[in-house]
Amino acid sequence: MRERILSVDIFRGATILLMVLVNTPGTWSNVYAPFLHADWHGYTPTDLVFPFFLFIVGTSIVFSYQNREVGYDTYKKIIIRTLKLIGLGLFLGAFLIRFPFIKDWESIRFPGVLQRIGVVFFFASLLFINFKWKTLIGIAITLLILYWILMTLVPVDGVASTLERAPNNLANWLDVKVFGSHNYKPDYDPEGLLSTVPSIVSSLLGIFTGLILTSKQEKKATILMGIGGSFLIIGHVWDLVFPINKALWTSSFVLVTAGWANLILALIYYLTDVRKMEFGSIFRYAGANAIVVYFLSSFIAKVMGQIKVGDTSLHGWLFQTIYVHDTISMELSSLLYGLTVVAFYGLLAFVLYKKKIFIKV
Structure with missing residues (x-):
């Protein structure tokens, strides 16, 4: 073991x-x-929290499924865990303490934190057990670029798209069309449908970190710091044309948050797993x-x-x-x-x- x-x-x-x-x-x-949270574009320390969790979900996927035989039971467990997470999230969104202990149907929020964790875990797990790491890198890059193109070039109802909180923001528009009154806000949801796509990449980047941590590479902390610094630089450069935004989970946001995650995890890894310091x-x-x-x-x-x-x-x-x-x-x-x-x-x-x-x- x-x-x-x-x-x-x-x-x-x-x-x-x-x-x-x-x-x-x-x-x-x-x-x-x-x-x-940041009002819209930009980020605060609080905006790092959720992507950090999706990142470490990806890292944990490596520990769970690397070097294990993949069969019917594996897929069954992945599906069951996904449904549990989504179910718990829907329960949180619908529960009331007074009879009949559930909100009116129209006021129940469908998206949510646990729902997104479930969906991201599902796709990240399936991708990991079915593709090699080089293919996963290609998938991650493709998804981030495709999301950028969709959010900036696809018109909405014949109007040029925007990255502001507006009716012609593609992610916001799609959430309203699909979920209607079941959104977090009348005009958008921070765990919306389209923005779930790049959030899967947050987990894929965690998978790459997990592969490094379980490899025979020396100086793993140094490698992770190098990766983290590179992600931060690329993410902040991308921010110039595709702003860092948690609500939209923009591609620049994915890279910047994964950058910080790698840097912080590298530091903790060096102190606890390399230097064997007792803390935390x-x-x-x-x-x-x-x-x-x-x-x-x-x-x-x-x-x-x-x-x-x-x-x-x-x-x-x-x-x-x-x-x-x-x-x-x-x-x-x-x-x-x-x-x-x-x-x-x-x-x-x-x-x-x-x-x-x-x-x-």
Whole structure:
């Protein structure tokens, strides 16, 4: 059995806990800028979180399916896991705490984070087990260039396409046509249909990193840093004509986020797997049950937001009662609430890990 690469577990766990942090501030009205998404073009540290997770999904695919016989059972497991992820995502989008415990059909959001993870996992897994790495590189490049062409050259309803949030943005237009009222917003969805195509490449780039980590190459950290730096340069150059944009998951966004992922993972790999330094255990615990931590944090946050306490929710009441004080800013209060939530799920992950409870989704 291949020895586990600790840096991958730490990276996955840190990503999922950061995802919890940025998703559960005390109040969305007062959040430090780095913990918010970019308004449209550009990116913040928060915009790195989701692509980091898709990236490490790709890396984990290598560990799961490399050098294993591929047959009916393999495809069956891939399909079952995909359906579980999509099902959990749809459940989160539809759940209400009051009878009949489900939203009106017209207000249920179809796309979502878990749905995208499921779809990306499905296609990235199938591509990995059926094609060699050189072919995968060609597929990744083709998809990124094709998406660029589609988003910038294909007219929408006879009008020249735009990359702004507008009716003649191809990705936005397609989401409205396909999903209608089932989008995140009336005019677009950040986990929309067309933008899922380049998000698959985010996972493919993680696969290439996984292949390097499991290879007999020496100085793997140096190689990953070189790749990461190259992705950053190419992505920022591409940004000049195809802006970095998370909502549209532009090709430049794919490269820039994969660049940062490689650089950070390379550093963690060097410190933990090469130098054998002991740190980041809490992240490793969270990484062992990453989807469970994300799902529970999203589900419980949703429940707390629906339980009424006076003229606010249980979430709002806890925040106002415990964290809001005249002596500290609202932004700091909001951050402290989020850090408390992260600490709770970090502790939960620790207990699950120590009890050897690993819930596979």
